[in-house]
Amino acid sequence: EVQLVQSGAEVKKPGESLRISCKSSGYRFTAYWITWVRQMPGKGLEWMGRIDPSDSYTNYSPSFQGHVTISADKSITTAYLQWSSLKASDTAMYYCARQTTINSFYFDFWGQGSLVTVSS
Amino acid sequence: SYGLSQPPSVSVSPGQTASISCSGNKLGDKYASWYQQKPGQSPVLVIYEDMKRPSGIPERFSGSNSGNTATLTISGTQVMDEADYYCQAWDSSTAVFGGGTTLTVL
Numbered sequence: 001e002v003q004l005v006q007s008g009a010e011v012k013k014p015g016e017s018l019r020i021s022c023k024s025s026g027y028r029f030t031a032y033w034i035t036w037v038r039q040m041p042g043k044g045l046e047w048m049g050r051i052d053p054s055d056s057y058t059n060y061s062p063s064f065q066g067h068v069t070i071s072a073d074k075s076i077t078t079a080y081l082q083w084s085s086l087k088a089s090d091t092a093m094y095y096c097a098r099q100t101t102i103n104s105f106y107f108d109f110w111g112q113g114s115l116v117t118v119s120s
Numbered sequence: 121s122y123g124l125s126q127p128p129s130v131s132v133s134p135g136q137t138a139s140i141s142c143s144g145n146k147l148g149d150k151y152a153s154w155y156q157q158k159p160g161q162s163p164v165l166v167i168y169e170d171m172k173r174p175s176g177i178p179e180r181f182s183g184s185n186s187g188n189t190a191t192l193t194i195s196g197t198q199v200m201d202e203a204d205y206y207c208q209a210w211d212s213s214t215a216v217f218g219g220g221t222t223l224t225v226l
Contacts (some may be wrong), residue, residue, distance in 0.1 A: 035215070061214055107216070
């Protein structure tokens with residue numbers, strides 16, 4: 001059974017750093033990419049970027065380039081999303097999803113989401 | 121940048137057919153996917169490659185994509201189908217989501 005299990009809710013202050021995780025199981029981790037999606041309170045889905053766990057190649061949405069870093073550790077089948085300096089506007093639910101890589105690219109399995117709250 | 125436009129809301133009576141549109145420049149030249157999101161839950165893929173259904177998605181969900189518009193159709197809509205629906209496509213290695221459509225079944 002394919003599962004993506006994300007780390008729990010976080011409450012941080014502006015300027016703090018943070019890394020959230022997404023643990024994959026039930027499939028060959030390096031055969032699919034992992035994508036990250038933001039959903040701000042009451043808003044829609046926004047694609048942030050993706051990583052190929054086999055070689056850690058990443059590409060980011062222009063909207064998020066330089067603001068977050070996506071990484072992965074294939075030895076523990078885990079992907080990460082990190083911030084070096086959080087802002088209040090980073091308050092959102094963050095989802096990881098498995099991204100297919102053959103023929104077309106869609107997101108077939110999703111994590112349960114990690115709620116990040118940034119407040120002074 | 122590329123944009124996908126969806127109606128904010130669609131209403132349908134139980135048992136009727138619901139259609140949700142997604143418009144984008146030459147969208148028909150790309151693959152469209154659709155995701156269902158119920159309150160407090162993660163998104164679920166319901167249609168990929170314009171018209172294919174993942175395992176476990178009911179046959180009442182179907183999709184089409186031509187010209188500038190992709191359409192998600194739910195035949196015999198059930199109360200359990202009430203949710204937000206998002207279309208998605210790719211443009212220059214960037215995934216783009218539509219703004220989402222709230223489907224109300226009443």
